Amino acid sequence: MTAPAREIELLGIPMAASNGRIDIYSGVSRMAGKVWGSLHRAATPSKTVVAVVHPASNFLGHYLLAPLARRGVDAVGLTTRYIGNDSTLLMENCVLDIGAAIAFLRDRGYERIVLVGNSGGGGLTALYQSQAESPSITHTPAGDPPDLTGATLPPVDALVELMAHPGRAIVFTEWLDPAIVDEHDPTRRDPDLDMFDPRNGPPYSPEFLARYRAAQVARNRRITAWVREKLAELAKDPDGVQDLPFTVHGTGADPRFTDLTIEPSDREAGTMWGPAAHANLMPASLAHFSSLRSWLSQWSIDESNCDGPLHLARTSVPTLVMYGTADQVCFPSHAQSLYDAVPHDDKKLLGVERGTHYLSGQPELMDQVTDTILSWLESTGVRA
Structure with a gap:
């Protein structure tokens, strides 16, 4: 049974400083010093929030947000500083942006945070949780900041790899x-x-x-x-x-x-x-x-730090990997490689029959994916 969402709030999340270089074209965006999220609130207060992210795509209106809120769980569509333009994107700065968002949500009082990596977000969320649990990256492949070992990167409570590939370089x-x-x-x-x-x-x-x-x-x-x-x-x-x-x-x-x-x-x-x-x-x-x-x-296949399987192998939280059997972008072998990399048994691999990459024109599958995520969170104890 579902209920109407209570409200949608635009979140202006303070952006962590990176290396001092200008890598965002818009002066307005640079001076604002924020990354943005859209919070879809459930009708009743929720202590769990599901955050969906991608390195550059605009997920402020992601298809999971409203269905999650209708089912009683707050949901946030996150962006990074590179929304809509990845020509100067640094994966390490994307990690900083997720860290800022997770800290922001913790400060809001959420007790459990679930990070969903959709499409290119798959490798990024694996990289984030790896560095949140066991930080090891001290600079970009070009030798620039940020040093992730000294960054504020609160770990999340669960990961979902949704129609995801192992990493942009791969x-x-x-x-x-x-x-x-x-x-x-x-x-x-x-x-x-x-x-x-x-x-x-x-x-x-x-x-x-x-x-x-x-x-x-x-x-x-x-x-x-x-x-x-x-x-x-x-x-x-x-x-x-x-x-x-x-x-x-x-x-x-x-x-x-x-x-x-x-x-x-x-x-x-x-x-x-x-x-x-x-x-x-x-x-x-x-x-x-x-x-x-x-x-x-x-x-760069040899130099990028964003290798999903490599970093998932360094994580400890429950992980759900879902793939669409009709996806033209992320193939079953991508999902299998992510699933196989998770080093513990609190993991699950599921195919969405006939599911395309973004489930466009497939509202019944959007509901199915939403229900599956929530059922899995309940089974793992992440959502009480």
């Missing part, structure tokens, strides 16, 4: 187009590594896939090496600019998008942005714009 590398041979011209392509060349498939042979996956990692590493070279050049003038923007072409080329025989599921061919051949190059899809420092923190 999934980005799985999507990176290895056929691009000129970083400045995406039309120059290696036909032997082109998943969009019908001579290669779909379906794709095991031999092609092995070469393809290796070439994706190799391209990621070439970009990282170039980034390191550019940063070393900039460092020669300590009074000059210490970061630069650049473009990455071809970021939507996972063979699973077009070959449904790879990791079979209920998904349709394509991506959230339409056909893979279009999403691969369109500006509005994943990770086409980055700064040098952001690349190392966010997209």
